[in-house]
Amino acid sequence: MRESVRAREDQFRGYVLQSRGSLLRTATLLASGNAHQAEDLVQTVLLRMYVSWPRIRSDTRDAYARKMLVNAHLDERRRPYARHEQNRAEVPDVAVEAAPPPDTEAAVFAALAELPPRMRAAVILRHLLDVSVAETADVLGCREGTVKSQTARGLAKLRASLAGLSKQTGDRAVDGTERSHT
Numbered sequence: 001m002r003e004s005v006r007a008r009e010d011q012f013r014g015y016v017l018q019s020r021g022s023l024l025r026t027a028t029l030l031a032s033g034n035a036h037q038a039e040d041l042v043q044t045v046l047l048r049m050y051v052s053w054p055r056i057r058s059d060t061r062d063a064y065a066r067k068m069l070v071n072a073h074l075d076e077r078r079r080p081y082a083r084h085e086q087n088r089a090e091v092p093d094v095a096v097e098a099a100p101p102p103d104t105e106a107a108v109f110a111a112l113a114e115l116p117p118r119m120r121a122a123v124i125l126r127h128l129l130d131v132s133v134a135e136t137a138d139v140l141g142c143r144e145g146t147v148k149s150q151t152a153r154g155l156a157k158l159r160a161s162l163a164g165l166s167k168q169t170g171d172r173a174v175d176g177t178e179r180s181h182t
Helices: 003-030 035-055 058-078 080-084 103-114 117-128 133-140 144-169
Strands: none
Touching (some): 003 058, 003 117, 058 133, 117 133, 133 144
16 A cells, blocks of 8 residues: 555544544434434545545645535435435334433424424534534525524524423523523
8 A cells, every 4th residue: 555545544544533523413413313314424424525535625624524514414305215205124023222312302302303404504503513604604505694594593493492391491491591490
């Protein structure tokens, strides 16, 4: 194996080891908690990045990966089978269930799933990943004003969806204000 190919592969391997966790967290949010879909998204992005690795600038790799992740998620949502078919596995002889997520986590993922994909991406990029409005607009391929309006509408929908959750948990409302315990 040539030295340049080995160096490229070592550099890519280092990037994957460093960034895979954050990519998986972002993908899980984009996939509304669906761990299998999130894994598929990350694998798709890493495969595409490996092929394009020599052309990706080292100072913009994280932004490039985020953009590819959002694009892969949006592409997946556009596929015809995502709209029309739902694959179901045969029921196994022995039921195997993952531990159910905490109620709060399940409620947040359910609320995120109610948002359209681009709105969900805008909210996640802006408020969970702290990406600037300009960078979010670049990732989504739209104007900054669109990012702002999509984020505002998305947050309003999340607040409405999660309003009942704050009543169940007690301490804080969705908007962060204190609730009384009487």
